[in-house]
Amino acid sequence: MAHDISFDQRVDQAVHDTSLQEAVHLTQDRLRTGRIKAAGELDNVDEWRQMASDIRSHTIENLDSYLEQFADNVEANGGHIHIAVDDKEAVTVVNRILKEVNAQSVVKSKSMVAEEIHLNESLEASGVKVTETDLGEYIIQLADEKPSHIIAPAIHKTRKQVTELFSKEAGYQLSEEAEELCDFARGKLRQEFLQADVGISGCNFAVAESGSVVLVENEGNIRLTTSLPKTHIVLMGMERIVPGWKELDVVLSMLPRSATGQRLTTYVTAVNSARQPLDVDGPENLHVVIIDNGRSDILGTAYEEVLKCIRCGACINVCPIYRHIGGHAYGSVYNGPIGAVLSPLLDDYEETKELPFASSLCGACTDVCPVKIPLHELLIEHRKDEVDKGFAGKREGMTFDMFGKMTTKPWLYAKGVKWAHAATKPFSEEDEITKGPSLLREWTNSKSMKRPPNMSFREWWERERKE
Incomplete structure (x- = not known):
């Protein structure tokens, strides 16, 4: 494909x-x-x-x-x-x-x-x-x-x-x-x-x-x-x-x-x-x-339940991603949530690596599936497999590796939270990050996100407790 x-x-x-x-x-x-x-x-x-x-x-x-x-x-x-x-x-x-x-x-x-x-x-x-x-x-x-x-x-x-x-x-x-x-x-x-x-x-x-x-x-x-x-x-x-x-x-x-x-x-x-x-x-x-x-090849794997599909399209009809990009953007015979799960299994990640990420993981697809396929869970499974097989990209891997190390060390996490407000100033207008750096850029091209506050909840709580 x-x-x-x-x-x-x-x-x-x-x-x-x-x-x-x-x-x-x-x-x-x-x-x-x-x-x-x-x-x-x-x-x-x-x-x-x-x-x-x-x-x-x-x-x-x-x-x-x-x-x-x-x-x-x-x-x-x-x-x-x-x-x-x-x-x-x-x-x-x-x-x-x-x-x-x-x-x-x-x-x-x-x-x-x-x-x-x-x-x-x-x-x-x-x-x-x-x-x-x-x-x-x-x-x-x-x-x-x-x-x-x-x-x-x-x-x-x-x-x-x-x-x-x-x-x-x-x-x-x-x-x-x-x-x-x-x-x-x-x-x-x-x-x-x-x-x-x-x-x-x-x-x-x-x-x-x-x-x-x-x-x-x-x-x-x-x-x-x-x-x-x-x-x-x-x-x-x-x-x-x-x-x-x-x-x-x-x-x-x-x-x-x-x-x-x-x-x-x-x-x-x-x-x-x-x-x-x-x-x-x-x-x-x-x-x-x-x-x-x-x-x-799908039989006996973590994805076996996708074979239960009866091709009704209900998952597509509730998908907010499909609503905005239609079917052809998926580039696959099968589109929408079912396509995002099935296509990488019938083809390979080389051609379809973006599809498991073309989802908000809202779970609406799973809720309406008449044969109860856990579609959003299978999308998460695909994402894990892509990372394990090296399809995530070095920059993304380094970013999340750094985030993982920071969140598992309390002292480093506390410093990161403290510096976040100042560090995001060059990318912000008032209290909104409007031009994010690196991986955030794709998000802020169409949306804005709140800038981290000048004071963390823990700092605020400590101050209030003393007062």
Whole structure:
């Protein structure tokens, strides 16, 4: 994951992008409010969260046996299972399937794991036409951008910007009316559905006991993607599994409530097999690609709980950092708090070292997570690991080393407190530090901080006691 510009430059661009601020604030507020309302309908929401957490923990702890059961059932139902160790192998598997059926065009529903393995770029390089059919994904495909949110990929786009993109694609000027914009997209995408050779979908949940792939949506594009083309390929992160339908009922109740504030999405599709003799539609072939790509390395580590994630985006919708910088500033497929934890595990600290520090550690993400992932605690764990592995930087290391020595020696700490007022005078205006030195400079570039008082609390207390 290489970038042309640094994390600081991406953040600077984002915080000065007024259109992004407007779009992100609007959608984030709507999604957050919807979750609060939906959670309020469940008087015992914490009990539901605990049940969902327990199900996901149990599944991750027994992942090998449930994956084996799922794979056996898919094959028993007539489907084909492929195991991909990493992104390159996953892309190779998909390309091989496309060549076997001589595919020229592909329709895709929204899939974060497809973004993770950079599938579109590979398919297009092979001469295959790829069309995103989720409305948000279609918008950012036209804009030649990446998703900026797990469930709302075009959250950063205003209606005016979408109108400009669609008008350019249409060859004539469209109005900003939502109905006209949706009619245009529907007409364009319907043609792609009818002529596509292969449909590629993600996988919200895989049911081990039946070999079913469960997909949730609000637009109907997934049902067309999985039923009209002759071949259906499912891209599945290896952790996207539940033991049975009873467990699915719990996590499926939590997902839409946490994501969009719905009790249930408009469509819930369970794909059990390719077309059967008595079926009137459906694909002739079903392929399920189970993708590891670093997930198995997380098992048994301090970060294992991140694999419980059901990709609802609730943590993103309450994050004050995401609110100001949007998704693209993270420079990763997964953004927000979940991305700040997951991305360094799937990539490495060299490319993602800033992300665990792109957090206020307010804990709001942990409070809303429907499967109770301790996100802010895992961010702290990342910070400790980065320091241990030497990613913190020498200047920062020296500064905190000096601070540590000062705070563990009472006499030195007392002198430091006594001198702090005078030492900060060159950097202050009245009682505010406005142009901090060294590491404080990044803070005071956008905020001020109180100057240490001329008298410490201990000195004041001693004086008052004597008087």
